Amino acid sequence: MFSRRIQNVDTSALRRVLSLISGGEVISFAGGVPSPELFPMEELRELVAEASENPLAFQYSSTLGLKELRDEIARYMERWGVRTSADEIMVTHGSQQGIDAVARTFVNPGDVVIVEAPTYFVALNTFQIYEPDFQQVPLDGEGIDIERLEDLLRRLKAEGKTVKLLYTVPTFQNPAGVTMSEGRRNALAELAEAYDFLIVEDNPYGELRYRGKAVKAVRAFAPDRTVYLGSFSKVFVPGFRIAWLNAPEELMERLEVAKQTADVCTNSFGQHVTLLFMKKGLLERQIERLREAYGPKMEAMLEALEEFMPENVEWTEPEGGMFVWLRTAKNTDELLEEAVKRGVAYVPGSAFYALDPRRDEMRLNFTFEQIDRIREGVRLLAELLT
Ligand SMILES: Cc1ncc(COP(=O)(O)O)c(C=O)c1O
Known part of the structure; x- marks a missing residue:
């Protein structure tokens, strides 16, 4: 019934991410959407x-x-x-x-x-x-x-x-x-x-x-x-x-x-x-507001990674945006369920490859959660990755 072109598309990664960011108590590093409290x-x-x-x-x-x-x-x-x-x-x-x-x-x-x-x-x-x-x-x-x-x-x-x-x-x-x-x-x-x-x-x-x-x-x-x-x-x-x-x-x-x-x-x-x-001229003002709100969150995440992560975990040092990328020594697809059980969510890296996905990486968003929860979330993740 469906065309080949639409049938070929694998959207399981997107569905998985959407289900993760809708979880209530879980500290979510899985999202990528702006914070609505910052809408002007x-x-x-x-x-x-x-x-x-x-x-x-x-x-x-x-x-x-x-x-x-x-x-x-x-x-x-x-x-x-x-x-x-x-x-x-x-x-x-x-x-x-x-x-x-x-x-x-x-x-x-x-x-x-x-x-x-x-x-x-x-x-x-x-x-x-x-x-x-x-x-x-x-x-x-x-x-x-x-x-x-x-x-x-x-x-x-x-x-x-x-x-x-x-x-x-x-x-x-x-x-x-x-x-x-x-x-x-x-x-x-x-x-x-x-x-x-x-x-x-x-x-x-x-x-x-x-x-x-x-x-x-x-x-x-x-x-x-x-x-x-x-x-x-x-x-x-x-x-x-x-x-x-x-x-x-x-x-x-x-x-x-x-x-x-x-x-x-x-x-x-x-x-x-x-x-x-x-x-x-409101765009300029809004960009300034976002930089002031998100910048400290990125710094908090990078500091927490430095403080809590074991030696065998590496991560990128962004200058902006919304994401840090981690390379770990674990299979992040398999780890996800346990992470969510312990109260923290991320997106497994394998979703982001067109071919030959690596399975030891994850994407962390730092703009959605508040700073104290960012620290706590990184601490929980570090426990799992140690
Ligand atoms: C790299 C990239 N391109 C495009 C989009 C889609 O953005 P838009 O809301 O403008 O469609 C996103 C959204 O997260 C994105 O991360």
Whole structure:
């Protein structure tokens, strides 16, 4: 009855995560959603009332999205070192729809799609629908291991395979928390040129920086070959599902077809409220508020890891975002049930691999729980891992 394309998609990891984050007393490091107590409720009430005055907020918008919002977003991209214009912006329903639009537009069955190992598993599910030939490249503390990527590209070329695109979350990666250095962003851009593939840069966490220096987007290094995905989910609210795609102008017409045939346009009301939020300078204020709230939580988790974890456990040192990635000496799939019984949840690392999953890793979210529970949760985990 079901199509092969939908039947092929394994969503068990997502279901498992969703069931874990709904547990009451358990200290949850499993989530990845923003804290609702940090939503700017007062501003939202005012913006919603103001947007409601305008009948156009309830009309269809164009498929690319509200022109004024696209102008604001184009200006906003400058902070990531990207010079662009509204013609290169399409407003999407979440960056999730951006991923789908890219896959629909570019991936034929059997095309090579390179992903990071580990990577964001919902993106894997989305690409899977388009039946690609997944290949993966490992990460280290500075993002994609460029030498390994070059080896992979050489091997694929020798096998007569062409690479269609590479999907990366280069800044505060989900799940690993690491950020690709500018040197590597430049090297990635050069490889994309040499081997003629597209880069899909997914950057929903980029503004959540609590340490270190800002980096330029990958798109700043490879403007003609990068589709950049931005999102308001983590810096405003996810419920409006407002996000955007920023791509070279010559790709926009076909990307627009991909969106038009999916949902005609993005929800207009959310676009109008988001436009007001940006125009009034409230986005800046909210980003500041989030950094102040999340930064100390990240520091608390890193300190607790240092204090409680046994010698044979390693973890990444993020400069922002929402996640720390642990490599342990145990099978984290098998350990999960016992962890939840003892009162702490995480996401097993195996969920984040397109191929050959490692079973000794886990993703920890540090933005959801309060600091005292973060310490206690890390202590409980350390007991299990010792
Ligand atoms: C790497 C990554 N990409 C995309 C998304 C989807 O975000 P959005 O709410 O913009 O669809 C998420 C959400 O957690 C994510 O972690």
